[in-house]
Structures are given as structure tokens and as C-alpha cells.
Amino acid sequence: EPEVTQTPSHQVTQMGQEVILRCVPISNHLYFYWYRQILGQKVEFLVSFYNNEISEKSEIFDDQFSVERPDGSNFTLKIRSTKLEDSAMYFCASSAEDGRREKLFFGSGTQLSVL
Amino acid sequence: DQQVKQNSPSLSVQEGRISILNCDYTNSMFDYFLWYKKYPAEGPTFLISISSIKDKNEDGRFTVFLNKSAKHLSLHIVPSQPGDSAVYFCAASGLGGNEKLTFGTGTRLTIIP
Numbered sequence: 001e002p003e004v005t006q007t008p009s010h011q012v013t014q015m016g017q018e019v020i021l022r023c024v025p026i027s028n029h030l031y032f033y034w035y036r037q038i039l040g041q042k043v044e045f046l047v048s049f050y051n052n053e054i055s056e057k058s059e060i061f062d063d064q065f066s067v068e069r070p071d072g073s074n075f076t077l078k079i080r081s082t083k084l085e086d087s088a089m090y091f092c093a094s095s096a097e098d099g100r101r102e103k104l105f106f107g108s109g110t111q112l113s114v115l
Numbered sequence: 116d117q118q119v120k121q122n123s124p125s126l127s128v129q130e131g132r133i134s135i136l137n138c139d140y141t142n143s144m145f146d147y148f149l150w151y152k153k154y155p156a157e158g159p160t161f162l163i164s165i166s167s168i169k170d171k172n173e174d175g176r177f178t179v180f181l182n183k184s185a186k187h188l189s190l191h192i193v194p195s196q197p198g199d200s201a202v203y204f205c206a207a208s209g210l211g212g213n214e215k216l217t218f219g220t221g222t223r224l225t226i227i228p
Binding site: 006041107 | 149151156157158159160161164204206215216217218219220221
């Protein structure tokens with residue numbers, strides 16, 4: 001069964017450093033997303049991406065965040081200068097296999113720890 | 116701003132019995148609702164969904180009920196199995212055609228053998 005793949009599974013970084021979280025969405029999907037879950041809190045929307053551009057972003061997704069689809073398969077989330085409060089599990093998701101965009105398929109996540 | 120609420124953080128159910136997980140929402144613009152299941156160290160897995168034009172959707176052991184007037188939905192699992200032990204998230208979308216999902220805080224379901 002096709003799946004969304006995320007690497008790395010864990011990332012530890014120092015505050016102020018840049019991190020890039022990587023994702024390979026399901027190959028025939030058209031919509032891509034990043035969500036995050038801070039420990040003990042709900043899963044929160046960060047950004048959606050379609051047709052090589054951001055279609056929506058939340059207030060969390062400030063200028064420190066950026067997304068890119070550098071080739072036909074990868075989808076990345078970059079945090080330019082990490083803060084302690086960026087520590088969370090980051091989930092990549094993709095959708096639109098059957099035209100229903102809200103039916104998202106999630107990866108296993110990258111646990112980001114900012115020290 | 117809790118537009119989607121799951122008021123029970125945890126629920127324990129005997130194996131073979133029915134599990135009922137509840138979810139309330141406040142935004143009347145939501146028109147599509149989903150349930151996701153999450154195991155530790157894994158991403159959420161899509162379980163079942165329902166459009167606002169329906170009041171029930173069934174898939175095997177899983178049934179979702181939607182009460183639009185009460186802005187309430189529930190997930191029924193029957194019979195409950197040990198493998199159903201996980202965190203269940205209710206999610207909603209709509210808001211004028213936007214595909215962004217708004218999640219609840221989750222309910223941890225434990226099935227007791």
C-alpha cells in the first residue's frame with residue numbers, strides 16, 4: 001500500500017539552527033500538507049501546498065518557515081532559525097487520490113527537539 | 116480557539132463491547148468530518164468520514180453518526196477489539212471549500228481484554 005515517508009524520524013537541533021524536514025508524498029497525490037503536534041496538544045495545521053505554491057498557511061507558519069517541492073517526489077519543510085517552542089512532532093500528509101482532498105494520508109512524523 | 120472538541124481524554128471499554136467516541140464542533144461552516152486513529156510513534160491513519168449531507172456512514176465495525184443540529188458526531192466501534200486501542204482524533208473541514216483539517220484533542224481508547 002502506498003504511504004507517505006518522512007525522514008528523519010528524530011531530529012535534535014540547537015536553538016537558532018536551521019532544520020529541513022523531508023517527506024515523500026504518495027506519488028499520484030496532488031495536495032501536500034504539514035501539520036504538527038506539540039506534546040499533549042492537538043494536531044495543528046501549518047501549511048498546504050498545491051501546484052507548486054502555498055494554498056493556505058496558519059498563523060504558526062511565519063517567516064521562519066518555508067516549504068518546497070524541489071523535484072517530482074520530495075516535499076520539504078524548512079525552519080530557518082529554530083526556537084524552543086518549535087519542538088514538536090511534524091507530520092507530512094498528502095491527498096487527492098480519489099478527489100476528496102480532505103482525506104489525508106499522513107506520514108509517521110519527524111520528532112523535532114530544539115535544545 | 117477550540118472549534119473541534121473531544122471532551123473525553125480517555126475511554127476504557129471491555130473487548131467485544133461497543134466503544135462510543137464523541138466529538139463536538141462549533142463552526143457551522145464545517146461540511147466534512149473525519150475520524151483518524153493514531154498509534155504511538157505513527158502518523159494519524161484515516162478511519163472513516165462523513166459528509167454533512169448524511170447522518171450516518173458505516174464501514175465494517177465502524178459507524179460515524181452526525182447530528183448537525185447539535186453539532187455533534189460520534190464514532191461507534193462494535194465489537195471492540197484489542198487492536199482498536201489507540202488515540203482517536205475527530206477532524207473537520209469545509210469553511211468554504213478549504214481542505215484544511217481542524218483536529219480535536221483526541222480520545223485515548225483502551226480495550227480491556
